[in-house]
Amino acid sequence: MSSIKSSGNDQEPSALHDIENVRNLGTADYAKEVRDSIDAVISQQANSQNNDSELPAMGGLSIASMSDAEVMRLIKDQELQKQKERHEKYLRKMAMESNKKDHKFWDTQDPYNMPPGFEWCVIDVMDPQQIDEMYRLLTENYVEDDDCHFRFDYSREFLQWALTPPGYFPELHIGVRATKSRTKRLAPVLIKEVTRRVNLRGRWQATYTAGVVLPKPVGRCRYHHRSINPKKLIEIKFSSLPARTTLTNHLKNLKLPDKTTHHFRPAVEEDIPLIQVLLTDALKKCKLVQAFSVEELTHVLMSRTAVVSTYVHEVSSGYALPAIFQLQACNYIYSTSIENILSGADVFNALDLADNASVLEALKFGQGDGYLQYYLYNWKCPFMESKEVGLVLL
Numbered sequence: 001m002s003s004i005k006s007s008g009n010d011q012e013p014s015a016l017h018d019i020e021n022v023r024n025l026g027t028a029d030y031a032k033e034v035r036d037s038i039d040a041v042i043s044q045q046a047n048s049q050n051n052d053s054e055l056p057a058m059g060g061l062s063i064a065s066m067s068d069a070e071v072m073r074l075i076k077d078q079e080l081q082k083q084k085e086r087h088e089k090y091l092r093k094m095a096m097e098s099n100k101k102d103h104k105f106w107d108t109q110d111p112y113n114m115p116p117g118f119e120w121c122v123i124d125v126m127d128p129q130q131i132d133e134m135y136r137l138l139t140e141n142y143v144e145d146d147d148c149h150f151r152f153d154y155s156r157e158f159l160q161w162a163l164t165p166p167g168y169f170p171e172l173h174i175g176v177r178a179t180k181s182r183t184k185r186l187a188p189v190l191i192k193e194v195t196r197r198v199n200l201r202g203r204w205q206a207t208y209t210a211g212v213v214l215p216k217p218v219g220r221c222r223y224h225h226r227s228i229n230p231k232k233l234i235e236i237k238f239s240s241l242p243a244r245t246t247l248t249n250h251l252k253n254l255k256l257p258d259k260t261t262h263h264f265r266p267a268v269e270e271d272i273p274l275i276q277v278l279l280t281d282a283l284k285k286c287k288l289v290q291a292f293s294v295e296e297l298t299h300v301l302m303s304r305t306a307v308v309s310t311y312v313h314e315v316s317s318g319y320a321l322p323a324i325f326q327l328q329a330c331n332y333i334y335s336t337s338i339e340n341i342l343s344g345a346d347v348f349n350a351l352d353l354a355d356n357a358s359v360l361e362a363l364k365f366g367q368g369d370g371y372l373q374y375y376l377y378n379w380k381c382p383f384m385e386s387k388e389v390g391l392v393l394l
Helices: 027-047 068-099 129-142 156-163 187-199 229-233 247-254 271-286 294-301
Strands: 119-122 176-177 206-210 218-228 308-312 313-322 325-334 347-351 366-377
Touching: 129 156, 176 187, 229 247, 271 294, 294 308
Parallel strands: 325 347
Antiparallel strands: 119 176, 206 366, 218 347, 218 366, 308 313, 313 325
């Protein structure tokens, strides 16, 4: 809708009439407010014009002939267009600012100050010595459960795979060289420095996940676990024997079939273009997804020993994730059918994102007690249900 000029002054009364100030009105009341506002503007103009003059129409439409729903739809369309124009203007401004900067910022621009005895370092993840340092740091300090029994143990090969997707920026692999650095609360400074470096690359939005609730998640998915080696899981206290169930019956209930009902084969690089089509189509029903190129999918899905295994009948994928007690965990990445890939690990983990919830119970997954919160940085959007989330971050 366009605003209508009133004769006799230079102001343009808005036909939208303080949209932000009438949020509490219902659709019909809101439409009436807008309609009354438009009528008032038209009446004001009519009084100052000859009766033979043609009154202007709103966007080429007659407001009198429009239903409340049509008025609301027109308002929403214009608001979305305004938001899009504001955002595009912002992106152009940020791009111009970014182009003024030298992207070799580690030589030309100062990073955030560090306490005495600490220094920034750029990690070469392909250097055996440096990747070994990173591996030991994460293995000895990374996420563990509340009882300190289990901790993620990402292999060196896994870290290299996860940190070197097509088009990655080596200078974003930064760390702090120091001892007992956690006592200095350096994590917030590290996050700021990563953000600064990403901004200098012209990137202004990001997505991330966390097990804790921060202001403010855009989505939340629940972890589910399918016991494959239940006896071992019970022995190491990863899971417990259900009430009123004997161990023999529990093992029998969770035993996998001797052979699958479908024929699976390892994916080859020639499969990737079709995989891209299938995955893109499957994710259309979700609101938060990654748009993969063929090159990115080749990196993410092509099988690597002890890192990622991909099979095709329809597309399925998981990656191996060792943990303390030599617990072998297989974590679901992307799939259009996960019914027949539960083998070769002690436990299979999955989130109830996308269509997963519809098959998890039938596949004897149990609900975990953990949740994964999804966050967007510098981007506003409404909260999504787990089935509307189609993004898996490593």
